[in-house]
Amino acid sequence: MRYGIALERWLDLSTGINPCGWPVPALPAAAWSRLPDDEDELNEAARSYYDARAVLPVAGSQAAIQSLPRLRAPCQVGVLHPGYAEHAHAWRRAGHTVAPATAGELDNAVSRSDVLVLIHPNNPTGARFSPEQLLDWHAQLAARGGWLVVDEAFMDATPERSLAPYCDRHGLIVLRSLGKFFGLAGARVGFVLAEPTWLEQLRAQLGPWTVATPSRWVAVQALRDRAWQETARQRLEADGERLAALLRRHRLAPAGGCALFQWVCTPRAIAIHAYLARRGILTRLFKEPPSLRFGLPGTESDWIRLEAALADIDAHDLPGVCA
């Protein structure tokens, strides 16, 4: 219960998780009783899906975000800002010096950093960089023994932009996850793509059996389901455009986004967030800068519910932060 609204009555647009995720079938019974097996088909399925030479399954990319900073002695870390805050938090926690950098400042940040951490496409701004630009930054960092860490949590809808095929290059580390595109956030399955020597160090630090056996089984099937993936990409692309158009029609033109979410910068962010919440629609509020992230509605009635609420906002004069 929040705002007097029961959990199941909420339309949760706060997450960026595909609302029409991969449909999980019944599990083999042995999945619950057997210890996770590193020799199962998961690594092969992931290498093939990501087009990557070496992968390490982890319990969601969060597990990697948490652990990667422990693999380096304290150093200078540039982190894209605004962006998913857990990266900066984890590097600071491990004793590194973290300097936020906006997308426009990254070129300078590279020369001042030992490690550069990007979310690509960025969450929540949707900022994108060309592979050439990213590989150039990587080359500069790697020449000094540095790292480029690219969190590609929202990359699955545009696989042609992924750096996964380059992750055998020294000092390039790519994070992937089954949480967003596949809609399997509960399963806690992600991957680190990097040189085998770093993957071994990370694996030693995380220890054995970090991904549950049922989650591994589900991940193998989802990664191999090319037909579902193709359909999902087309649907998400269309739905992302539909969401952007809907927001524009209601004076909330997105400043950026990707297939799975749209990002709206507005001084009315706090007021709109509260207004939608009172109608049982949860969005993600960012205070710096004042902005909202809208995830995709899943069903047609969810779309209608969002549209009706946005129309009501038009009819009211919601205050901005300066009002």
Add this chain to the structure above:
Amino acid sequence: MRYGIALERWLDLSTGINPCGWPVPALPAAAWSRLPDDEDELNEAARSYYDARAVLPVAGSQAAIQSLPRLRAPCQVGVLHPGYAEHAHAWRRAGHTVAPATAGELDNAVSRSDVLVLIHPNNPTGARFSPEQLLDWHAQLAARGGWLVVDEAFMDATPERSLAPYCDRHGLIVLRSLGKFFGLAGARVGFVLAEPTWLEQLRAQLGPWTVATPSRWVAVQALRDRAWQETARQRLEADGERLAALLRRHRLAPAGGCALFQWVCTPRAIAIHAYLARRGILTRLFKEPPSLRFGLPGTESDWIRLEAALADIDAHDLPGVCA
């Protein structure tokens, strides 16, 4: 395939996992798509089942084994030996000085250690200690700012011997797991029971969302299923005695054990392990001292298969290591 025998043909007695584990029903569909929620019913279900004031869910007790050593500056650590090797490994890896101690040496080890790590009942020896003895060791360690860490992975069949109700005492840390008694090794659900201040530090280090949502849901149901637990305890006690008697009948009298496994010390350990493996029966071999751990067969035909193989060993003269 090992020994030319396909995976599904093996009788796996190597693990100590309950072969008749908690029967997992179909999952709610949302379990796969929703991020794990710290505010769900898991903590409450665990506090009630363990009779403990404060618990932290972790991705199997292995996650705690891996992380606890990072919460202390390098110190002297006594570890029960022989015993599950991951404890000593993790403390060494984090820079501590580890001294193995046999059960008989623990009294002395307490005075030389900042941290004492026990498996209770011990795996694989089955060694047991009285709660009074354990609490006395704890008091000695805690008076110096030390810790007693008790891994109770095999305690569920004898809950009256658990230290869980005392885990609000400063410096007492108890590890529990749903892997063995509940037979849910694939789910990766364990708990750390300790003072809230240590649990908070551990949680900060492990980060959010470490236990998968389907695993959390299954754990809540299993922890609350008192009827199943009572039946399982009775069955495991009877089966443990049956296994011990079976081994005794075949000149393999256990040197120790608990409901879920029996431990057989014999100079013929390597030969018997290989002999059983050629018949598709996997046991756990320890080289120091030469010994075998036998888990419980699950079905009546598994019992018959084990008995037939043991009878054949009698008929052969398997060599000891000195033969």
